[in-house]
Amino acid sequence: MQQKILATLQRFWRGFLAFTPGQKAVTIAAALGLIIGGYLFSSWAAKPSYAPLFTNLSPTDASGIIDKLNANKTPYQLAANGTEILVPSKDVYSSRLAMSAAGLPSSATSSYSLLDQEGITTSEFKQHVDYQRALEGELDRTIKSINGVVDATVHLALPQQDVFNDGSQKPSASVLLTVNPGTTLSSAQVQSVLNLVSSSIPSMTPDEVSVSDSTGKVLAAAGAGLSGATTDDQLAATTAYDTKAQAKIADILSSLVGPDHYKVQVNGVLNYDKIHSVTDTPVFPSGAPPVAVSSSMETMAPGAPAAGNGVLGATSPTPTAGARGASGSGGYKSTSNVANYQPGSQNVTTDVAGGQLKSQSISVLLDKQYAGQVDLNQVKSLVGNAVGFNPQRDSLTVDAEPMDHSAADAASAAAKKAADAAAAAKSQAQLMSMIKTGAVVLIVIIVVVASLVIGRKRRKDDDTGDDLDALLASLNDGSLPPAPKEIVPQNREAAIHLARQRDLAEMADSQPQEVARLLRTWLNTKEG
Secondary structure, three states: HHHHHHHHHHHHHHHOOHHHHHHHHHHHHHHHHHHHHHHHHHHHHHOOOEEEEEEEOOHHHHHHHHHHHHOOOOOEEEEEEOEEEEEHHHHHHHHHHHHHHHOOOOOOOHHHHHHHHHOOOHHHHHHHHHHHHHHHHHHHHHOOOOOOOEEEEEEEEEEOOOOOOOOOOOOOEEEEEEOOOOOOOHHHHHHHHHHHHHHHHOOHHHHHEEEEEEOOOOOEOOOOOOHHOHHHHHHHHHHHHHHHHHHHHHHHHHHHOOOOOEEEEEEEEEEEEOOEEEEEEEEEOOOOOOOEEOOOOOOOEOOOOOOOOOOOOOOOOOOOOOOOOOOOOEEEEEEEOOOOOOOOOEEEEEEEOOEEEEEEEEEEEHHHHOOOOOOOHHHHHHHHHHHHOOOOEEEEEEEEEEEOOHHHHHHHHHHHHHHHHHHHHHHHHHHHHHHHHHHHHHHHHHHHHHHHHHHHHHHEEEEEEHHHHHHHHHHHHOOOOOOOOOOOOOHHHHHHHHHHHHHHHHHHHHHHHHHHHHHHHHHHHHOO
């Protein structure tokens, strides 16, 4: 087995020695490239993958964790401007347990751990302050978990809970956010901050929370919600509405007069005023018992004249005012029952969300050349139905005028020319790429063929050299066969030829190296 391996290696080595210097250089470069590539690939494959250990760390916590990792000889990487620490994936959970045992991250922000330091002698004021600081710390840590938020600071104003607080004092909060450079929080993220803070404090509503960023921009104003701070969002919402309405109108007009033969402009006004209304309506419930009942009754003796039947005069009895139910038998009777009921009340609270359409103005201009094919009133009706036109609120104008298409035609021609030029450039690039590829392939073929031809020629030279070496060796050790017997020349030319043969034999005996070199030169010249 060992001999076979050695024979194989010797065969490869003889083949390598048979290469030209250029072939040897290429072979050595390829081998070195293969070795270096394999080393780099093995190094990359053996490199561990890293995963986050902690994120959104304060500088103090990051420094403490790094010191602990160095003490444990755990490799790490820093990310997110030093606020995030990465460790090998296999060491994430063990490192977290080790950090937790060491009290890291200690978090410079106070939290509920403050309450653990209180004793039985702690005053009520200190308990209230510690509780407020604990809430602020927990809210800080919670808000920093939002994507894009680097740091958060929450300040709470909590009224003292005692018998003198009649409920008119409401808690409030302010939040200061520090976001990543180039990051802008969306309205949904700001609203989530409002909800997180207000839901964590009893009796607090989102209207009592204000949010600002580190640049001083107000993201949500107290009492106004997002409407007092998101001017950019309002502009974006208005622009989105205008664009959507214009797209609806353009879809209809394209079917009527064709594309590029109309102009549409929509200007919408969205109402972002926050309306809070309370309606108190009296309610009279049926079947409820009365709160007060009164009753009265009047009667007269039998035989007395009926009220209202006497004749006016001195002897006539004075009629009784308000008498009812006169009796023909001479009696009088009056009954009255009064029941008082307590009316109820119904409170209806209405909150109107911002972003409702307040008004809109729509302008449609048609190309007069194509407008003759359609009815403008019909176009006005279709456009109004597409965008929810309200005559009491909105305005709509549809007109037809000649339109100049020279700029559009020039732009279309320029675009077509640019497209043709791009296509031609692409075709030329593809052709050049094919030519380059073909040239490279041709060069490779020429190099391979030349290498084969040169290798074959070199092998022939080696074989010839071996024969000459054998000849020279035989000349040196005297192992040549005996010279033929002396031949008597028959004429002058034969004598000259025999003399030349003798001279060559003597030269081979006296200068074998020169003879061998001369023979190699003749053989190479003959084959070339």
